[in-house]
Amino acid sequence: MENNICPVCGGLGWVIRKNGVKKCVCKYSEITENIFNRMNIPKRYRDKDLSNFVPDPEAGHEFILMRIEDYINSDDYEKGKGLFLVGSPGVGKTHLAIGILKEFFRRKGIVGLFYDTRSLLFKLKSSFDGSSSAREILEEVVDTPILVLDDLGSERLSDWAR
Template sequence: MSTDSSDKRILRIVDRPQKNYGNDLIEKANVTVKDSVCQFCFGTGTWMHPDKGAILCECRRSNSRDELFKASRIPSLFRKCSFGSYHPATPTQQWAFDYAQNFVKEYPDVGRGLLFMGSVGVGKTHLAAALLKDLMGEKAVHCLFYESGSLLKAIQDSYNPVSENSEMRVLAPVYQAEVLVLDELGATVPTSWVRDTLYQIINTRYINRKLT
């Protein structure tokens, strides 16, 4: 009798923890699945907006924003630039400010790029950086910032036989970006090679419907 009783106790002890352990696993699994799958896009990354059609889901935007921002090449000096920190001091600055904000609002339904012109210190680069940041943050647009002199230097360096980069490797992200900012266009001596290279970049992007 003692042996039978002991065996029964062992069976009960073994059986009950297994049952509870299994329930715990099921509950944890249910919580994990529920928490990991987005309730809006159900893991697809997009959802249907009634007016805008398929758009990137918010669950993907946080990661997408970080990746886009890192790849954008916005210089550290301008990474904190925003529309909120830009303060127009003249009517023309106000017009440029309003136009840049409207560009972001209307994108991708915009037919042409932008060209900011003005003297040093009026905020051309500030507005350009703010525009890119809003496009990436609000609409997950692939953007790229390049100081024109640095881009031309990178292309020239690719001609060096010992260079690990080719011209196309340098230009590929320039051609692929949905929106490209070329800063300080007038700062480079306009040799025939500079003009031809910049024309090639801008025209290639234009015929592929990329905004510059």
């Protein structure tokens, strides 16, 4: 889009069809961007989802993808049950976790929350300087229906974080 004007709708947000009008794809992009912001999905992962994950048969990804599908189709999240993805760096854990968040939104309209554990700890610690409330941060984390804590356990824990 040049000059932030959509070439499809000319900036109106609607496309005129023979049988009426249809919301332009640019409006869906804005909605998607807002949802990604609300879910705290990092920009570098916004294009990642389950459909573009390339499974490695040697890493057992087919089994993992089946378990993920079972989880998304179940009501386990309502019971507080989750998934714990473990593996070496670079095997796709974050890609899959982002894909799970997006699928819950697409299929069930559920808006989850993504946090890199180190960022969350930093945000909590900095809340003590008065910039925000640790209670508000924790309520957001605890109250979200689907929570992704990325790199949980990989951070070096200070006495405070522990």
